[in-house]
Amino acid sequence: MESKLRQKLRERRDQVALEAIEADLGVLGTGGALPPGGEPGWVRAAIDRSLSTGTEPDELLADDTPPEELDAWIEGLLATHGMTGKLYVASHVVLRPWLECDVPATGWAARLRDAIEDPWMFLAGPLDRLVVVTEAEYCFECHVSRASGP
Template identity: 60%
Template structure:
């Protein structure tokens, strides 16, 4: 936050962020539990793993061609999370500052399309136990999956 920002600009930014958060929560619908992690609850290891994921030197777990149909992308993303033990109660990155991680209860299958429609890419998932992270993102020619553990 810019300390020199005027109060009016801060209020405008806060209203925009609240509107963006409400839109994400609405689109997630019944997946949401109503709980979330606040910005001060973000985990240092997860922040470091997210930063490491963007390095060209980081080895990815799996790749999927970028021209893959949406239903196959959804099945692949769901399988990536299951393979890395991130299932059921999961924190989904909202990309909105006031509530950066929204807790969701994911069924075994059929949830990825809803998350993709609610949250902008990259899609970041933190396990309910806060010890595993899975990132699904689109690169130029591939969708990429990166996983990390605390």
């Protein structure tokens, strides 16, 4: 069990990290978020599957791809799956694990990649689709999941 002092220190570190992410997101961030544990139950299992080395990705991109092409690829993936406008992005911070963002069709991925390190996880506003993009050994992988299954 964590002592009160350790808990306070962890919460303060998380708050500082969260403030930095929100500042870096700029106009993409809406200030909203899902509370810890507020994502649907299927999301955790889908993330675990996506991060498993035994799961085949839905799409691949070479890891030596220039950053602007990576950004266009990420933006295209989300647009293909109807994920523009309101969506949630995993922050990797316990206090606010899913930050609400408002993303246009293009021109936003570089800002998001600067704000949040990979894996980049996107949950659709209606909480029914998940796209996970992660850097693997020689490529970027994309995994797409839906509420009704993988």
